[in-house]
Amino acid sequence: MVDALFGHPRLAAVYDALDSDRSDLDAYLAMAEEFGVGSALDIGCGTGVFALLLAERGVHVTGIDPARASVDVARGKPGGEKVRWLDGDAGDLPPLQVDLVTMTGNAAQAISEPQAWCTTLRGAYEALRPGGRLVFETRNPARRVWEEWARWTRESTYRVTDVPGVDRVETWSELTDVSLPLVSFRGTYVFAADGVVLTSESTLRFRERAEVERDLHEYGFVVEDVRDAPDRPGRELVFVARRDTA
Numbered sequence: 001m002v003d004a005l006f007g008h009p010r011l012a013a014v015y016d017a018l019d020s021d022r023s024d025l026d027a028y029l030a031m032a033e034e035f036g037v038g039s040a041l042d043i044g045c046g047t048g049v050f051a052l053l054l055a056e057r058g059v060h061v062t063g064i065d066p067a068r069a070s071v072d073v074a075r076g077k078p079g080g081e082k083v084r085w086l087d088g089d090a091g092d093l094p095p096l097q098v099d100l101v102t103m104t105g106n107a108a109q110a111i112s113e114p115q116a117w118c119t120t121l122r123g124a125y126e127a128l129r130p131g132g133r134l135v136f137e138t139r140n141p142a143r144r145v146w147e148e149w150a151r152w153t154r155e156s157t158y159r160v161t162d163v164p165g166v167d168r169v170e171t172w173s174e175l176t177d178v179s180l181p182l183v184s185f186r187g188t189y190v191f192a193a194d195g196v197v198l199t200s201e202s203t204l205r206f207r208e209r210a211e212v213e214r215d216l217h218e219y220g221f222v223v224e225d226v227r228d229a230p231d232r233p234g235r236e237l238v239f240v241a242r243r244d245t246a
Contacts, residue, residue: 003110005187005200006046006067013073014189015047017163018171025050027230027238028104031135032059039098041127043090043120044107048074048083055082062096064088089116090123097129103136106236112182112205121219128243134221137229137238141206145235146183149175154188168192181206209237216241 005011028050032040037059042051045063047070054061056079064086065071075085086092101124111117124134139145154172161169170190177184184203190196207215213223221241229236 002067003200003202004198005189005202006065006070008198008200009069009072010191010196011189011198011200012047012067012069014161014163014166014169015070015073016049017166018161018169022049024229024231025053025104028102028135029053029057031240032057032100035100035133037100040100040102041093041096041098041124043101043103043124044105044110045074045085046070046105046107048077048080048085050102050104051083052077052079055079060098062086062093062098064090064093089119090121090127091119093123093127096127097132098127099129099132101127101132101134106137106139106204108136108138109204109206110202112203117205117215118219121215121221125220125243130243130245132243133224134216134241134243135239137236138207138212139204140235140237141181141208143235146175146178146206149173149183149185150178152185166191166193176201212237212239220244 032054039060040054042063045051045065048063051061051063062084063074066089068087071085071087074080111120152173152175157173159171163169173185173187175185182203182205187200189198216223222244223241225240227238229238
């Protein structure tokens with residue numbers, strides 16, 4: 001199931017305005033430069049922010065996401081014609097041989113079903129050239145961030161964002177369930193222009209480091225490094241895994 005935040009056309013259209021700070025992508029751009037990337041696949045590309053940043057730097061990029069509404073937003077952005085956009089998941093990919101596969105913004109955690117996770121790792125492996133890398137982040141379960149989220153209320157998370165061409169959008173979030181390793185929450189969005197209220201239900205899977213490393217090895221990857229996220233020290237596990245050249 002695609003979260004309404006990404007799959008509903010009206011929410012996808014305002015997503016970038018509601019989540020405007022994408023400094024988390026700086027580390028991914030730095031790694032693309034570090035690894036000398038000339039081609040990339042962005043799984044869970046959403047509204048295309050990272051894919052377009054890579055394309056601006058001359059990288060040949062394919063972006064894929066199961067949320068068609070988000071991909072439509074990406075296609076319509078300036079420079080969108082430089083990226084190959086696909087609707088679907090990693091099991092729907094055409095033949096590729098890229099230098100880098102990414103899942104930014106904790107997209108890996110949104111793949112909560114075990115079979116979908118297996119499909120993603122298999123698809124990422126097959127899309128990489130020998131020696132290419134898969135890079136993604138996931139929240140460190142040891143930080144138990146869901147205990148912080150348990151304090152979310154309408155009052156504590158309420159925001160009003162002025163979205164150009166849309167008017168004000170009111171938002172707030174609430175934790176709805178903790179059944180580890182799954183954590184669920186709900187976002188509410190009120191459009192001031194016409195009073196429409198939309199909600200988006202999300203479920204994330206918190207995987208331990210050892211579990212992720214085991215899954216990567218099972219699908220043929222060599223784990224090169226597990227890094228910290230520079231903008232969220234101690235909160236994220238950033239996996240760098242290589243498709244073996246053998």
